[in-house]
Amino acid sequence: MSCDLWSSARAAVREILPYQPGKPIEELERELGIRNAIKLASNENPWGPSPGALAALAQFDPGSWSRYPDGAATELRRALATKLGVAIESVTVGNGSNDLLELAARAFVGPGDTVVYAQHAFAVYALVTQAVGGRHQEVPAREFGHDLPAMAQAAADAKLVFVANPNNPTGTCVGADALAAFLERVPAHVPVVLDEAYREYVTRKDYPDTLPWLRRFPNLIITRTFSKIYGLAGLRVGYALSDPRVADLLNRLRQPFNVNLAAQVAARAALADDAFVALCQERNRQGLSVLEAGLRRLGYPVLPSAANFLTFGIRRAAEAYQALLREGVIVRPIANYGMPDYLRVTVGTPEENERFLAALAQVRLQLQATG
Numbered sequence: 001m002s003c004d005l006w007s008s009a010r011a012a013v014r015e016i017l018p019y020q021p022g023k024p025i026e027e028l029e030r031e032l033g034i035r036n037a038i039k040l041a042s043n044e045n046p047w048g049p050s051p052g053a054l055a056a057l058a059q060f061d062p063g064s065w066s067r068y069p070d071g072a073a074t075e076l077r078r079a080l081a082t083k084l085g086v087a088i089e090s091v092t093v094g095n096g097s098n099d100l101l102e103l104a105a106r107a108f109v110g111p112g113d114t115v116v117y118a119q120h121a122f123a124v125y126a127l128v129t130q131a132v133g134g135r136h137q138e139v140p141a142r143e144f145g146h147d148l149p150a151m152a153q154a155a156a157d158a159k160l161v162f163v164a165n166p167n168n169p170t171g172t173c174v175g176a177d178a179l180a181a182f183l184e185r186v187p188a189h190v191p192v193v194l195d196e197a198y199r200e201y202v203t204r205k206d207y208p209d210t211l212p213w214l215r216r217f218p219n220l221i222i223t224r225t226f227s228k229i230y231g232l233a234g235l236r237v238g239y240a241l242s243d244p245r246v247a248d249l250l251n252r253l254r255q256p257f258n259v260n261l262a263a264q265v266a267a268r269a270a271l272a273d274d275a276f277v278a279l280c281q282e283r284n285r286q287g288l289s290v291l292e293a294g295l296r297r298l299g300y301p302v303l304p305s306a307a308n309f310l311t312f313g314i315r316r317a318a319e320a321y322q323a324l325l326r327e328g329v330i331v332r333p334i335a336n337y338g339m340p341d342y343l344r345v346t347v348g349t350p351e352e353n354e355r356f357l358a359a360l361a362q363v364r365l366q367l368q369a370t371g
Helices: 025-032 051-059 062-066 074-084 097-108 123-131 148-157 176-185 244-253 261-271 274-297 317-326 350-369
Strands: 091-094 114-118 135-139 160-164 192-195 220-225 238-242 309-313 342-346
Touching (some): 025 317, 051 261, 097 160, 097 244, 114 148, 148 176, 238 244, 274 309, 317 350
Parallel strands (some): 114 160, 160 192, 192 220
Antiparallel strands (some): 091 238, 220 238, 309 342
């Protein structure tokens, strides 16, 4: 007797297009038979993990790996609360910040409920909405960024709103005044998830310190991650900051032991490594400048970015992406974000940045030669 479990699954789940991560280096090298490929596709820190995190892991007793971690991640949450000046009851940990985005959707959204997010925003917002049976309301972008007044208007009938600041994949960023005005307009019963995965890279003077807003806006949920500037993407650890009653809801849904022991140890140490964060901020600023100048020199328009990547316009983007792969350079195609004529490149080391620009110059000549 055959059993068609595919047909038995919820239609919303069957229709999900799974998240597509950046192409792994190992896969490209295996496919093309090449070596020394570079990956500038996933907005990882090219300088690796925080040295403080590496030292903490090296000193940790390996005999502990056979034990479950603290399910509440108490020491990590306490370190975050102390560093950020919030109550420990306001901190929820996750298996990367994506975990927290999903928990928010599961906590507040049911079948048919509306979730608001911007056009060209992070793909996971649409995925978690569909997974819980929610209704998408994608608000058209304004200059590739969030149209906050339009989003506030749409939020009147919503159960959840996602805002990324800076936004991925466009790199756009909104200032404190615009964001505060938006939060004032959103009904108090509608949760707003403010995704600040790239906040440590921002150098804009008007970028908001949103932590004091947690008292002012009890419907605010701030998500952050150790995957970007702290260089711990492979360990998967993120956190949310919210009103304690909201954190209690998220914790009721959170999987037991969702942040592993190594991640807890490394994240606590990384959080204290201010010198590494400052160094990466400056190196990223320099890298952005080099990439932007190089792209403009080659004739490609660049979207201003407050994060650790640049999105640039390029004709025949899909062909250019494949040609760059043949040069051993992995960037990110973003046609699935409604941007078929753009590619996204992560800031790498100086050597990686120059290699990318040199490869792109070759690809430009190849595309010109073929019309």
